[in-house]
Each structure stands twice: as structure tokens, then as C-alpha cells.
Amino acid sequence: MEIVDVLVIGGGPGGYLCAERAAQGGLSVILFEKRALGGTCLNEGCIPTKTLLNSAKLYRHATESSAFGVEGTAVYHHDRVIARKNKVVKTLVAGVGATMRSNKVTVVKETAVIEGRTEEGFAVKAGDAVYTGRRLVIAAGSEANVPPIPGVKEGLASGFVVTNREILEETALPKHLIAIGGGVIGLEMACYFASVGTKVTVIEALPKIAGPTDPEICKVLMDTYGKRGMDFYLNCKVLAVTADGVKFEENGEEKFLACDKVLLSVGRHAASAGLGLDKLGVEMNRAAVVTDRHLCTSVPGVYAVGDVNGKIMLAHTAYREAEVAVNHMLGIPDEMRYEVIPSVIYTDPEVASVGLSLDEARKNGINAKETKLPMQYAGRYVAENERGTGFIKLVLDQDRRRLIGCHMVGSYASEIIMTAVMMIDTELSPSRLKKLVFPHPTVAEIIREALFAL
Ligand code: NAI
Numbered sequence: 001m002e003i004v005d006v007l008v009i010g011g012g013p014g015g016y017l018c019a020e021r022a023a024q025g026g027l028s029v030i031l032f033e034k035r036a037l038g039g040t041c042l043n044e045g046c047i048p049t050k051t052l053l054n055s056a057k058l059y060r061h062a063t064e065s066s067a068f069g070v071e072g073t074a075v076y077h078h079d080r081v082i083a084r085k086n087k088v089v090k091t092l093v094a095g096v097g098a099t100m101r102s103n104k105v106t107v108v109k110e111t112a113v114i115e116g117r118t119e120e121g122f123a124v125k126a127g128d129a130v131y132t133g134r135r136l137v138i139a140a141g142s143e144a145n146v147p148p149i150p151g152v153k154e155g156l157a158s159g160f161v162v163t164n165r166e167i168l169e170e171t172a173l174p175k176h177l178i179a180i181g182g183g184v185i186g187l188e189m190a191c192y193f194a195s196v197g198t199k200v201t202v203i204e205a206l207p208k209i210a211g212p213t214d215p216e217i218c219k220v221l222m223d224t225y226g227k228r229g230m231d232f233y234l235n236c237k238v239l240a241v242t243a244d245g246v247k248f249e250e251n252g253e254e255k256f257l258a259c260d261k262v263l264l265s266v267g268r269h270a271a272s273a274g275l276g277l278d279k280l281g282v283e284m285n286r287a288a289v290v291t292d293r294h295l296c297t298s299v300p301g302v303y304a305v306g307d308v309n310g311k312i313m314l315a316h317t318a319y320r321e322a323e324v325a326v327n328h329m330l331g332i333p334d335e336m337r338y339e340v341i342p343s344v345i346y347t348d349p350e351v352a353s354v355g356l357s358l359d360e361a362r363k364n365g366i367n368a369k370e371t372k373l374p375m376q377y378a379g380r381y382v383a384e385n386e387r388g389t390g391f392i393k394l395v396l397d398q399d400r401r402r403l404i405g406c407h408m409v410g411s412y413a414s415e416i417i418m419t420a421v422m423m424i425d426t427e428l429s430p431s432r433l434k435k436l437v438f439p440h441p442t443v444a445e446i447i448r449e450a451l452f453a454l
Contacts, residue, residue, distance in 0.1 A: 003120050004028040006329065007133030009112045009275065012039020014306025014318030015139030016096050021326040023103040030133065031105050032112035032126050037096040039141050040307070041315040043089055044165040049188055051085040052168070053346055056195035060348070067386045076196045079171040114276030122280070122301065135301045135329055138282075138289055139318070140275055142268040142307035149180075151241035152264065161241055161262045164189070173198050174261035178246050180238055182209035184345055186265035187221065191347040194230045201231045201257055203238055203248055205266075210345060216372075217351055217409045220389050224349065270308045285310065293335040295325035303328070317341050340425045344414040349390055352417035355405035355424050358395050367398045371454040373446060375410040380441035385411060394420075394450045401429050406447070416444045423447075430454065 006022045008015045011033030019031040036043050055076075062074035100107050110126035114136070117123065122136040144163040146152060155161030162170070164185050177193050179186040182204035194200040202209065209232065210218050222232055233255075239247040245258040270287040283290040283298035288310025295303045303325040306318035320336065327334035345351040361368035375381040375390035382388075390410020397404045406420030423433050430451055438445045 001129070001131065002028075003132045003134065004030050004106075005133065006030075006135045006137060007112075007122060007124050007131055008032065008137040008139055009114075009124065010039065010139035010141055010306070010308070011037040011096070011107070012139060012141050012306060012318065013041050013315040014141075014308075014322050015039065015137065016100065017319050018137050018139060018303075018305055018322035018325055019105040020099055020103050021323055022329065023105050025326055025330045027326075027329065029103075029105045030108060030131055031100065032108045032110060032124065034109070034111040036093050037100070037107065038089075038093045040164075041318075042092050042096070044168055046315050047092060048085045048089055048168045049164075049192070050346060051088045052081060052192050053188065053348070055081040055084070056192050057348055060195050076173075078173045078196065082169070082171050085168065113274065114279050116276075116279045135303065136280075137325060138272070138275065138277070138297070138302065138304040138308050139306045139322070140271045140308045142310075142313055143271045144264060145267045145269055146264065147266055149238050149241060151243075155241045155262060156264075158243075160243065160260075161264055163264050167261075167263055170261070174259070175199060176201070176257075176259040177261045177263060178203060178257060178259040179263040179265055180241075180246065181205075181264070181266035182232065182234075183211055183265060183267065186263065188346050189263055189265065190230060191225065194225060194228050195348065199229065200225075201233065201259070203233045203236050203246065205235070205237065207235045209234070210351070213345070213351060213353065214357060214393065214407045216391070216393075217353075217407060220349070220391075220409045221345075221347055221351065223389065225347075268307065268313055270310045272308055293324075294328040295321050295336070296328060312338060312341055312343075314341065314343060337425070340421060342417045342421050344417065346414060349388070349410050350413040351409050352413035353405075353407045354417055354421050355403075356395055357405055357407060358393075361395055361397070361404060366404065368395055368404065369398055369454070370395045370405075371450055373450045373453055375408075375443065375446055377449040378441070378443045378446040381410065381443045381446070383441070384443075392446050392450050394447070394454050396430065396454055401431075402427050403430065403433065403451075408446070410443065410446075412443045416447065419444055419447050 005027035006029045008019045008031045019029045022029050059076050112124050112126040115123040115125050121132050121134045124131050176199040179202045182202040190200045237249045272287050289304035291304045291309045305321040307313045324334050342354040358370040372393045392408040395405030
């Protein structure tokens with residue numbers, strides 16, 4: 001069989017973009033995918049959840065807009081929302097397939113397993129065939145963690161317990177959903193179901209929700225969702241999942257809450273098991289493949305991009321990693337800058353963040369200062385929000401006179417954060433940034449206001 005330049009295992013954002021860029025760079029590529037192209041992001045993550053959250057937002061606007069002079073009734077058809085989500089996913093998955101074809105990437109729809117190394121390159125078995133590539137890219141993604149909590153395995157088998165994958169297939173709304181884990185997946189799903197009439201409870205092991213997110217932002221989320229009827233149990237230990245609810249411990253006291261669905265959202269791990277990486281002796285950190293800033297692994301010619309390297313499990317990180325890996329193959333100088341990768345939580349209000357917080361900056365010995373401004377300083381925000389509680393925080397390195405962090409909660413935060421990313425990435429001085437003209441009225445003007453306040 002012909003030897004190709006690059007074998008890519010996994011057709012998610014990391015894998016398919018890697019295949020596309022490598023092909024555009026003149027390399028011959030084979031991409032292996034055992035499920036649908038598009039990976040977690042397209043099939044059971046970013047895109048389907050945003051489709052659902054948009055429908056929920058429309059519903060909330062239709063039912064809670066009397067303060068804006070609009071009254072009406074609305075009926076929510078969760079089954080139709082799921083059907084639309086399936087259509088969106090199908091369209092985008094087909095788009096990835098078309099992109100692969102137009103770039104002459106061969107897609108093999110089989111499970112790929114590394115066989116080892118030959119004189120010609122890396123050997124990968126998929127179906128009945130063995131393929132050889134001069135380089136190998138691991139882009140196998142991640143899987144939901146399943147903790148050893150009694151009853152969880154049985155619950156997963158019966159469908160009472162679901163992960164991010166199965167919950168997106170449910171065509172009926174649960175009456176009471178308990179999310180175990182108040183991280184990004186737990187919060188986005190909790191936000192969705194709470195917005196469309198499901199009673200939602202979040203049980204979180206840590207004293208706060210949303211991992212490293214700014215505590216004041218977390219408070220805004222908890223206050224907002226508390227008012228919408230969501231319950232949060234923090235600092236709690238889940239003891240068991242029974243046939244009809246969740247047993248947990250709060251302040252040493254055992255509690256039980258009945259529900260009709262449990263979402264397991266307690267983090268994800270790199271999906272490296274069974275790939276055969278041990279046959280190449282690739283250095284691992286538990287399930288994650290260890291990589292450097294060029295996405296090179298410990299074995300020359302083997303790269304790992306996306307969730308499987310366990311660095312930052314976000315689709316946009318995977319995209320950039322794919323490009324950096326291909327540039328390394330092509331001898332084009334490039335490297336990852338993980339410090340300037342934005343993150344977003346698509347709750348309503350949205351949360352967006354990039355760079356360091358004041359605390360992190362000071363812990364790193366940076367002479368930093370912060371300014372915090374309510375979103376109310378942006379006229380459009382006031383026009384569109386009744387008593388909105390959004391705010392922005394900008395963090396400045398006072399010695400280098402550079403912006404090093406931006407954290408915000410409020411409408412359009414997911415879109416506005418890119419302005420801050422560019423400001424931080426380009427390292428322009430605040431005096432130069434203050435000369436940028438923002439369109440008025442936009443909520444993004446809050447960045448300009450905050451720069452002047454800083
Ligand atoms: P996560 O790491 O964000 O949150 C998991 C939460 O579960 C943590 O707060 C943790 O303390 C808690 N937890 C762990 N074990 C627990 C237990 N036994 N009982 C109660 N709480 C427990 O993980 P999540 O939400 O599953 O998301 C996985 C990955 O997917 C993340 O890396 C995230 O970045 C990514 N993702 C990103 C999105 C975005 O960018 N908008 C959307 C959805 C997922």
C-alpha cells in the first residue's frame with residue numbers, strides 16, 4: 001500500500017483541521033474516524049448545545065418580555081428543538097465531509113489502532129487494512145468521566161443517568177434534572193433546561209461552581225439562576241445514585257433528592273485508551289498525551305492535538321493546535337500561546353474570559369491592577385437589559401503597560417471577548433488601544449470604557 005505523509009486519528013476539530021491544513025500544504029493525508037466527522041464539538045458538544053440554548057433564549061424572550069413592552073404566550077416543543085438540532089448537526093457534518101473531499105483527504109470510517117513502527121513510518125490498522133504514514137497525528141478527543149459512585153453505572157445502563165452525549169438525544173423534557181458537577185457542561189445544560197420549564201438542581205463537590213471562573217461572575221450566575229428556580233448544593237459529596245434520585249452529603253448531613261433524570265458532568269479525560277500508543281512508547285501523563293508548544297510528542301513524527309493532549313479541552317484550542325502541528329511538519333516557525341486562549345460559558349447571561357485574573361497575575365509576581373465596570377456603562381446594554389447585573393474586569397500589567405486579562409459576564413460576552421483577545425495578543429499599549437474606535441451603540445464599548453477607567 002502507498003505510504004502517505006500524514007495519518008490522522010480522529011475527525012473532530014483538531015483532526016479534521018489538521019487534515020485540511022496538511023493537505024493544503026501539499027501533504028497526502030488519511031483521516032480515520034470511527035463515528036461521525038466533527039467529533040464531540042459538532043455532534044455532542046458546542047454546536048448542538050448552542051442550537052438548544054438559542055431556542056431556550058427565544059422562548060424566554062417570548063415569555064418574559066413584559067418589562068420590554070411585549071407580552072405573549074409561547075409553547076416550547078423540546079422534541080422539535082431536538083429535531084432542528086439534528087438537522088443543524090447533519091448539515092455541518094456534511095460540510096466537514098465536503099471539505100475533506102475538496103482537499104483530497106482520504107477519510108476512512110473505521111476504528112484506528114496503532115500497530116507500531118516500520119522502516120517506512122507509522123503503521124495504523126483500521127478495519128482489515130494497515131496504513132503507513134511518515135507522520136502520525138493523534139486527535140482522538142476526550143470522553144466523559146464516570147466516577148465510581150454507587151448506582152452510576154446502573155443508571156447509565158437504564159438511561160436514568162446521562163452524559164453530554166445522551167442528554168442531547170432526549171426528546172422529552174425531564175420534570176426534575178439533577179446535574180452532578182457544576183462545571184461548564186453542567187451549567188450550560190442546567191441553564192437550558194431551567195429556561196424551558198424543568199426544575200434543575202446542581203450538586204457540586206467544590207465550594208464554587210464553574211471551576212476557575214472569577215468568583216464574582218459565579219455569584220452573578222448563581223443569583224440569576226437562583227431567581228429562575230435553580231438550586232445549587234455546593235461543597236457536597238454525592239454518595240449514590242438510586243433508581244429515583246441522588247443521595248448526597250452536605251455539611252455532614254445525608255440528603256436525598258428525587259428526580260427523573262441525572263446529568264453526569266464531572267469533567268472529561270483524554271480518549272487515549274486502546275489507541276496503541278504504548279507500542280510507540282509515547283510519553284503520557286495519565287490518559288493525556290504529553291506535547292510541547294509545537295504539539296510534538298516524545299516520539300519524533302508523532303503529534304497530538306485537541307482534547308487528547310489534555311491541555312485545554314476547547315474546540316478552538318484544537319483548531320489552533322492543528323495549525324501549529326502542520327506548520328511544524330512544513331518547517332514553518334510557529335508555536336502555541338496557551339495564555340491567550342479565550343473561554344466562554346454559554347449561559348444566559350454569557351461568561352467570557354481571557355488571560356490572567358488579578359489574583360493569578362499577582363501570584364505570578366506581576367505588578368497588576370484591575371478595574372471593574374458594570375455593563376451599564378454601555379448604552380446598548382441598558383437599552384436591552386432590565387436591571388442587568390453584567391460587568392467587565394480588565395487586568396493590567398503596570399510595569400509592562402500591557403493588558404493581561406479580561407473577564408466578563410453579560411449579553412454578547414462570547415462575541416465581545418475577541419476584542420480583548422486581540423488587545424492582549426498584539427501587546428499594544430493601553431494608550432494605543434484607547435485610540436480604537438468602537439461602533440456605537442454596542443455592548444463591546446464596555447471595553448473602551450474600562451480601558452479609560454483603568
Ligand atoms: P468541568 O471540569 O468544567 O467541571 C466538572 C465539575 O464537576 C467540577 O466543578 C468538579 O468539581 C465537579 N465534580 C467532579 N466530581 C464530582 C462529584 N463526584 N460530585 C459533584 N461534583 C463533581 O467539566 P465538564 O463540565 O464535564 O466539561 C468538560 C470539558 O468540556 C471541559 O474541559 C470544558 O472546558 C469543555 N466544555 C467547554 C464548553 C465551552 O467552552 N463552552 C462547553 C462544554 C464543555
